[in-house]
Amino acid sequence: SQQGEEDPQALSIQEGENATMNCSYKTSINNLQWYRQNSGRGLVHLILIRSNEREKHSGRLRVTLDTSKKSSSLLITASRAADTASYFCATVGSGTYKYIFGTGTRLKVLA
Amino acid sequence: NAGVTQNPKFQVLKTGQSMTLQCAQDMNHNSMYWYRQDPGMGLRLIYYSASEGTTDKGEVPNGYNVSRLNKREFSLRLESAAPSQTSVYFCASSGWDRVDDKNIQYFGAGTRLSVL
Numbered sequence: 175s176q177q178g179e180e181d182p183q184a185l186s187i188q189e190g191e192n193a194t195m196n197c198s199y200k201t202s203i204n205n206l207q208w209y210r211q212n213s214g215r216g217l218v219h220l221i222l223i224r225s226n227e228r229e230k231h232s233g234r235l236r237v238t239l240d241t242s243k244k245s246s247s248l249l250i251t252a253s254r255a256a257d258t259a260s261y262f263c264a265t266v267g268s269g270t271y272k273y274i275f276g277t278g279t280r281l282k283v284l285a
Numbered sequence: 286n287a288g289v290t291q292n293p294k295f296q297v298l299k300t301g302q303s304m305t306l307q308c309a310q311d312m313n314h315n316s317m318y319w320y321r322q323d324p325g326m327g328l329r330l331i332y333y334s335a336s337e338g339t340t341d342k343g344e345v346p347n348g349y350n351v352s353r354l355n356k357r358e359f360s361l362r363l364e365s366a367a368p369s370q371t372s373v374y375f376c377a378s379s380g381w382d383r384v385d386d387k388n389i390q391y392f393g394a395g396t397r398l399s400v401l
Contacts, residue, residue, distance in 0.1 A: 183325075207389060216289070216375055216392030217328070262327060266388070271316045271335040271379070272343070273390060277327040 178263055178276035186282045193250040195279040197263030198243075204268040206239055208248050211260045211278070220261075221248075255285040287311055291376050291393035298366045298400045306361040306396050308376030316379045317359035318390070319343075319351060321372040328375065334359055366400040373397050 178199035187193055199206070205224045209217040223230045223239045223246065230237045236249040250257055263276040292307045310317065315336045320328040320343075330343030332351040340351050348370060350362045359378075363370060377390040 180327075205387075209390075214395075216394050217377075217390070218392070219389040222387050222389060264390070272330065272333060273318070273377075273379075274330070275320075275328040277325065 178265060178274060180261075180263060180276040180279045182279060183277070184280045184282070186284065187253060189253060189255055189283055189285050191253055193253050193257070193281055193283070195248050195261055195281070197246045197248070197276050199246075199263070199265045199274070199276070200244065201265070201267055201274075203241070203265045204270075205266050206237075206246050207264045207266070207273075208235075208237060208246075209262045209264060209275075211262065213259070217262060250281075253281075253283045255283050257281060258283045289376055289378055289391050289393035291374075291396050293396060294394065295397045296399070298363075298398065300367060300400060302366050303362065303364050304366065305363075306374055306376075306398075307358070308360065308393060309358045310376075310378040310391070311357065312378060312380060312391065313356070314378040314380030314391075315356070317353065318377040318379070319349075319359070319361045320375045320377065321345065321370075322375060322395075323372050331361065331374075366398075368400050371398060371400045 207222045208220045211217045234251045239246045260278045262278045264273045289310045318333040319331040334340045334353040337356045374396045376393045379390045
């Protein structure tokens, strides 16, 4: 399977804490993206990091990318109950339109 | 601006029945995709269409066919449904966002399919 893997599979934290989830992938990439899925809904794009970037910020989100280790991490700071969702990484290779999604991390933020 | 619209939202089939899942996007995107989502498996690509008139197999194409009817519409057909095809199906489209200089996917709300 080409699928990437994410860990942990599930994460439960208190409101106000930081949440970190990791993504590993198998092939060379053009960019890596993170998506969020609320229960019963479609995925929504959060942030994109290109293969020549090492870190990206957007609001309370911080993404890092290590292409030598084929891994990425997503940090959500000062989490809120509304952040409760599943989070997926997706990789896009050079010269391709295919997105390969990871298996996802289910985040639960307790109020 | 509705984004990506999928129909139906729910469907129950008997083994061997056929059906077509409909998807349409109004964002003038070139590329469209069909995924299935199973518990613990994330999203797996069934078929995709990089542009109007082209389709390509993804990771799990067996048992499915697709039609890129025009730039807006991309349908997924199950010719003879099997219980293993019970899943949630998502359609997505992608196009270049000139403002942010990036290409990202937009998803429909999904079709929940049960095959008995």
